[in-house]
Amino acid sequence: SSPHLRSYEDRAQKHNNPAARALLYLMAKKKTNLSVSVDVTRKKDFLAIIDAVGPYVCLIKTHIDILEDYDPSIIEDLQALSNEHEFLIFEDRKFADIGNTVALQYSSGVYKIASWAHITNAHAVPGPSIIAGLASVGLPLERGLILLAEMSSKGALATGAYTEDAVRMARARRDFVVGFIAQHRMETIGARDTDSVGDEDFLILSPGVGLDAKGDAMGQQYRTPAEVVTDCGCDVIIVGRGIIGTGRDIDVGEVQRQAQRYQVAGWEAYERRLSR
Numbered sequence: 177s178s179p180h181l182r183s184y185e186d187r188a189q190k191h192n193n194p195a196a197r198a199l200l201y202l203m204a205k206k207k208t209n210l211s212v213s214v215d216v217t218r219k220k221d222f223l224a225i226i227d228a229v230g231p232y233v234c235l236i237k238t239h240i241d242i243l244e245d246y247d248p249s250i251i252e253d254l255q256a257l258s259n260e261h262e263f264l265i266f267e268d269r270k271f272a273d274i275g276n277t278v279a280l281q282y283s284s285g286v287y288k289i290a291s292w293a294h295i296t297n298a299h300a301v302p303g304p305s306i307i308a309g310l311a312s313v314g315l316p317l318e319r320g321l322i323l324l325a326e327m328s329s330k331g332a333l334a335t336g337a338y339t340e341d342a343v344r345m346a347r348a349r350r351d352f353v354v355g356f357i358a359q360h361r362m363e364t365i366g367a368r369d370t371d372s373v374g375d376e377d378f379l380i381l382s383p384g385v386g387l388d389a390k391g392d393a394m395g396q397q398y399r400t401p402a403e404v405v406t407d408c409g410c411d412v413i414i415v416g417r418g419i420i421g422t423g424r425d426i427d428v429g430e431v432q433r434q435a436q437r438y439q440v441a442g443w444e445a446y447e448r449r450l451s452r
């Protein structure tokens with residue numbers, strides 16, 4: 177049956193990518209399918225938010241290049257919080273270049289993403305070579321890759337044949353590609369042209385989730401956890417401003433309350449989907 181009709185626990189036991197297995201295991205153990213997107217510019221806020229939401233999340237999503245006061249000690253602090261609260265780290269890097277270049281961007285430079293991010297993501301635009309390049313760095317480190325099959329923003333070009341081709345690219349590299357950024361499940365895509373569909377288990381991570389707002393002034397579109405998880409069968413809800421707010425000053429107590437609220441909503445939506 178389609179992965180979304182099985183429990184996270186069962187899927188954890190059967191997945192053969194170490195990062196995906198660890199994520200599914202944590203989701204079942206902590207009863208959370210929530211990923212918080214920590215899009216802030218100051219180290220102090222970044223770490224305070226992660227410490228506050230840590231107990232409620234399976235995955236922390238970062239844009240490490242947003243930080244204005246980045247230094248390598250931030251990674252040590254992030255890893256300490258990851259161990260303490262038991263969550264994985266997803267750098268939302270959206271790689272988009274040829275294989276050789278992305279291998280360098282993933283392994284090297286200021287951020288050395290592969291050394292600390294359990295999961296990262298990439299656009300399908302360059303074709304299969306982008307997966308080959310990232311896998312050459314990530315597979316030996318037991319990392320997982322998420323491909324962008326769809327986007328949450330209004331007017332996104334990743335639709336139709338593009339989405340289908342992204343899914344085909346992922347199917348050819350199931351050792352490393354563990355899922356998609358998408359708005360619904362992908363199993364039905366091209367189901368006739370491959371035998372592997374039957375036992376594939378791609379995680380669907382969905383950004384554009386909000387309980388209160390419907391969108392922002394720059395084309396973001398929000399759906400509720402129930403729409404995303406129960407109705408569309410997605411596995412992980414990614415929430416940024418719904419939890420961390422939009423103001424410049426961070427209210428850590430409020431951030432924690434919102435994280436708990438989204439954890440409960442996401443988990444109830446998952447339980448409802450399994451009991452249907």
Ligand code: 5IU
Binds near residue numbers: 239324328384
């Ligand atoms: N993000 C999206 N939509 C997408 C992809 C990534 O919103 O299709 I791919 C990112 C952008 C931001 C986070 O880091 O997810 C969503 O933040 P808000 O919940 O604050 O809108």
